Amino acid sequence: MNQTVYPAASVLGVVELPADKSVAHRAALLAALADGTSQIVNYPASADPQSTLACLRRLGVRIEEDAEGILHVEGVGLEGLRPPEGPLDCGNSGTTMRLLAGILAGQPFESTLTGDASLSRRPMDRIAAPLRQMGATVELTDGHAPVRLRGGRLRGIEYVLPVPSAQVKSCVLLAGLFAEGTTTVIETLPSRDHTERMLGLDVFEDGTGRRHISIHGGRRIAPRLWAVPRDFSAAAFFLVAGSIASSGELRLPAVGLNPSRTAFLDVLRAMGADVTVENERTHGGEPLGDLVVRPAPLHGVTVGDPLIPNLIDEIPALAVAAACAEGRTVIRDAAELRVKETDRLAALATNLRALGAAVEEQPDGLVIEGGRPLRGATVESFDDHRIAMAMGVAALRATGPVTITGAACARVSFPGFWDLLRSVTGR
CATH class of the missing domain: 3.65.10.10 (Enolpyruvate transferase domain)
Structure with a gap:
């Protein structure tokens, strides 16, 4: 299945995420x-x-x-x-x-x-x-x-x-x-x-x-x-979508906030993101809370060990945020991404370049020069759910529609992702 995502300046709604x-x-x-x-x-x-x-x-x-x-x-x-x-x-x-x-x-x-x-x-x-x-x-x-x-x-x-x-x-x-x-x-x-x-x-x-x-x-x-709390790794895509929009607000209820999983939240905030946590509580030994994200100007950061092990699954979303941020983002110590569902470093570099981003692939990471306009294009999922969803979020900031080939793989971790993305963008 191919999926075409259209640019959207605004995002608005409640995002009911899949369980962790x-x-x-x-x-x-x-x-x-x-x-x-x-x-x-x-x-x-x-x-x-x-x-x-x-x-x-x-x-x-x-x-x-x-x-x-x-x-x-x-x-x-x-x-x-x-x-x-x-x-x-x-x-x-x-x-x-x-x-x-x-x-x-x-x-x-x-x-x-x-x-x-x-x-x-x-x-x-x-x-x-x-x-x-x-x-x-x-x-x-x-x-x-x-x-x-x-x-x-x-x-x-x-x-x-x-x-x-x-x-x-x-x-x-x-x-x-x-x-x-x-x-x-x-x-x-x-x-x-x-x-x-x-x-x-x-x-x-x-x-x-x-x-x-x-x-x-x-x-x-x-x-x-x-x-089972809602999945923070799934939340990452909508945290980026809400951050790079021009207007709107997304609310993500009951997201798992285990400290060993939320390094991405710290990095996104360091980039300038406006994300707040409401109604914090604990269930079954796992902390959770409601996340609220609003648009904010992002800037580049440098990310490496010791944070990488606790945001390894969120790096595809982080790469999209970096492409939409001002300045340089350096992701290093992430060679583990080469042995995931696909070589995610190579996949991200290939796809983001196809959209017009400036990306340098390193043996253990990426260097992304943000702030360049993204354009419409056809990109591959590489049969990797996180690559497919990351490209769907990147499409929101493109100047034309982006088609993701093999997009059905998103169901591996997030059934209904494409419908939910359309619902918060109206596109």
Whole structure:
């Protein structure tokens, strides 16, 4: 599906965002391992978290949705998963594949995790290495999926993350549930902390900036009610849309504001954005609030470590803000973007240049000279949901319509994105 987006000077409305994928994946996995039935409120319909549900059902977990849209997950405990008949298809979801691999590494049966063409290009050796240290047998194809696991008796390890990754951290911690002794993950740069929050794990900071997160093998998981907040990564696109408009106001209710996820908000404010937070509250250990964004003149900034791990998914939106800002924006220490659903650095550089922006691609980032008028053009999604949505937002500031090829991929994380974008612009 191709999507054409027309320029719009004004944005106005309430943006009902999809639920947070990161929290939803983890809620489903923990509910499946719980000793009893859990409920999950506001579970997203987007493709990635639905892949997690599909895999869990194939492993023998009963999951039903009631008339009010609440998921009821009958947990099977740590010992109750059943061998699947055939490979488990993770679709496009790296979170599904990497987190589920940690769980399956501790099971007394063989399993295989597969994914679509995009997921099959993403590196999986980063989870294979620690799982092998723990005693699992993990086979890959040139470092990529399919991931073949033969679980067994795992042993606790101390593992220093070679790259900041919440997915790798979570994989090892979930495997630690099935290991003898204590498993500790050490990260030199903080990454999303949903897993340790949701499991209630102890976190120790050693004074050198390193975080030690530990889990004891055999820890039981109690059933509970999970309420999934709205996705901050999805909010990023509308925060930029509201900032680069000439007039209007966007309100984004009940957005998750976990401090390990909101570095983009800090960066956008540093660029001059007018974003306020109202009605702050906490639910299920996760902070959330209502965001209000109004147009404001933006200026360039320099962004690198240690912020990058906590805004890695928002960099496509940040690149659009940078193209519409005055002055130079430098994004560095972001080489991880080259191994996402596509090479996002190359995709952003290619597309923004097609729209008339001045972009220099670096090995680990981008240099964007803002303030140049954007023009209408046809750009590619590269079958990457965040690239597609970023280009849709950039189109609002173009001098003519922008057509995004393969735009249906937005449904991976944000079903209804294109309709919602039209609703707030009137275009």
